[in-house]
Amino acid sequence: MxxxxxxxxxxxxxxxxxxxxxxxxxxxxxxxxxxxxxxxxxxxxxxxxxxxxxxxxxxxxxxxxxxxxxxxxxxxxxxxxxxxxxxxxxxxxxxxxxxxxxxxxxxxxxxxxxxxxxxxxxxxxxxxxxxxxxxxxxxxxxxxxxxxxxxxxxxxxxMSEYTQHLLTYVDVANIKPLKVVVNAGNGCAGPTIDALEKVLPIEFIKIHHEPDGTFPHGIPNPLLVENRAATSAAIRENGADFGIAWDGDFDRCFLFDEQGEFIEGYYIVGFLAEAFLRRYAGAKIIHDPRLTWNTIEMVNEAGGVPILCKTGHAFIKERMRKEDAVYGGEMSAHHYFRDFAYCDSGMIPWLLVLENMSIAGKPLSELVAARIERFPVSGEINRTVSDGKQILAKIEELFVVDGAVVDRTDGLSIEFSTWRFNVRISNTEPLLRLNVESRGDIIVMEEKTRELLTVIESYKMV
Missing domain, CATH: 3.40.120.10 (Alpha-D-Glucose-1,6-Bisphosphate, subunit A, domain 3)
Structure with a gap:
């Protein structure tokens, strides 16, 4: 230079x-x-x-x-x-x-x-x-x-042009007058909800709604377990049909069922993929490698084409353009849409869920329960490490055995007949991120999660 x-x-x-x-x-x-x-x-x-x-x-x-x-x-x-x-x-x-x-x-x-x-x-x-x-x-x-x-x-x-575009993803006539808790976390989602409220037949129960840069209720990050309690409590107290919470700039939304239970973003990927494939038969769906089996099965059963892509918005968007994919989803609650210039949105997903719940006439818990039971997951587990590459090498040494299927699209994914896992080094922090899933056996998933965490803890050296 x-x-x-x-x-x-x-x-x-x-x-x-x-x-x-x-x-x-x-x-x-x-x-x-x-x-x-x-x-x-x-x-x-x-x-x-x-x-x-x-x-x-x-x-x-x-x-x-x-x-x-x-x-x-x-x-x-x-x-x-x-x-x-x-x-x-x-x-x-x-x-x-x-x-x-x-x-x-x-x-x-x-x-x-x-x-x-x-x-x-x-x-x-x-x-x-x-x-x-x-x-x-x-x-x-x-x-x-x-x-x-x-x-x-x-x-x-x-705002008006933006919300008009959001409503093109659903037919408002299909939406029933449900009761929905919305938690903006004092970030920026509140004004958009206020605009949509004027045209949707929804009773919004608003908590932590006003934009406030002092974040009086904590940093808006629903991935933190301690930040979910307010949304869950409001759902139960008000008898709401489901709930939504956003991060500060609302490019991600997180969903809760009518019982106030948090729903892992992984299951929403398959749910939205299925919704798009009803509209676009045979379309391509992009997904990340951290958790895959549920998405792949749902896309295949709906007649679509599942395509694996490295984690990260730049990679997902590039691959979607290359494949002309109609939708892309990451388990981290980033959802991408072809008609949104292949960009991610935290508003389009819950609108689609709202419409599909209205059409199905079923609670959200019932719509996702079978998928959660079929493919139980650990949820993403993060560990601070000093040498992520060394730990990845050790995990590979211990877990690559006869019959194992190895994929290095992003970090290390190893697949067996009844369970699989992905472990990857964060692009932005000194963290190792672990995800484990199984085929219908929560005990196997939990045992293998503990086994992998023991290895990581033994070698993390922090």
Whole structure:
């Protein structure tokens, strides 16, 4: 690069930008990201939005200043969810979109998610590394625009167009007047629910609803078991038909049945795949390698084509485009849709579940019970490790025996006749992530989970 680095690289991750404020991410870094985005992607018009975090407004202002100083026009959609940036980017036909968010990360974090034309992801292998170099070295080659050619900023209310698009995935006439608990976690999902409430025959019971960057009820991350109690309690107290909770930027939704029980995202993948295959016979469905048997069986039985893909939104979106897949799902509650520019949404999934529950006339627990019993799972188990590669090698040494089927699409997957597992190193944290499933035998699943965890604990050296 030939120039001294004057900013840290820690905030630049594999798929996005995330770091502590102000040490790793601050207004000067945000300004440089704006400048670099225009230089690298020749952007003339960019959509910008932000979450409710206390640092998001100032970071967004600095980002916009960097974009407009380079002559780029900005469409500012204000407080929003990440998927609203995706939608605005492809719907308005602009050159890219940037969402200022740290989603479910700790209070002192913030970040950015970036997309190019058509809402295509910008990640480590599609421009993010080059942007990182520009930001940390300050080695910009393009001059700032003259004062009279600076970009303009347009405030734009996208909510009506966005919610109209969401409703194209369901037939509102099919939806029955159910009672639904919604928990926005004081993130950004609340305003979208308020907009949808006007057109859906649903009684929404709203908890932790108002956007509040102080997060008075904790960081909005429903994957944490301790964060699920409020949603579960509200469902039981109000006799609701099911419940929904979102993370901070609502690109993921998490579902609870009428008894307040949390439903693993894995089972929702098969449920949504089946719904799409009723509309698009023979379509392709993309899924990740962590847990697979339920999805593969449901897709095959519905006449679809299941396709395995490496975990991560950039990989899923790229593979969906390549295969022209109608839907892609990850067990982590990321769901991707062809008609949503192959992007992930935390609103479309629960709308589809709502419609299918209404049509079936059955509670959500009954709709998923048979699948949970047929393929019990451990749920994702994370362990902090110092040398994930060494542990993967040891697991392979111990578990690759005659009859085992090995797959290395993402980490290490080993399959036997009655059970399988995937263990992988996190792309963003010093974690080893383990998932185990079995064919209808919860005892086998639990025994093998304990066995694998014993190996990991023996070698984790932290």
């Amino acid at each position: 030939g120039q001294q680095e004057i900013f840290k690289r820690e905030a630049f991750k594999a798929y996005d930008i995330r770091g502590r404020v102000p040490d790793e991410l601050n207004e000067e870094v945000a300004y440089r990201i704006g400048r670099g985005f225009v230089e690298l992607f020749a952007a003339r018009r960019v959509v910008v939005g932000r979450d409710i975090r206390l640092s998001s407004e100032s970071l967004t202002k600095a980002l916009v200043r960097g974009l407009t100083d380079m002559g780029c026009d900005v469409v500012d959609i204000g407080l929003c969810g990440t998927e609203m940036i995706y939608f605005s980017t492809f719907h308005l036909g602009v050159d890219g979109g940037i969402m200022v968010t740290a989603s479910h990360n700790p209070m002192d974090y913030n970040g950015m998610k970036l997309v190019g034309k058509g809402a295509r992801p910008i990640s480590g292998d599609s421009g993010l590394r080059a942007l990182e170099d520009l930001v940390v070295t300050g080695s910009f080659s393009t001059e700032l625009a003259e004062k009279n050619t600076r970009g303009n900023v347009e405030d734009y209310d996208i």
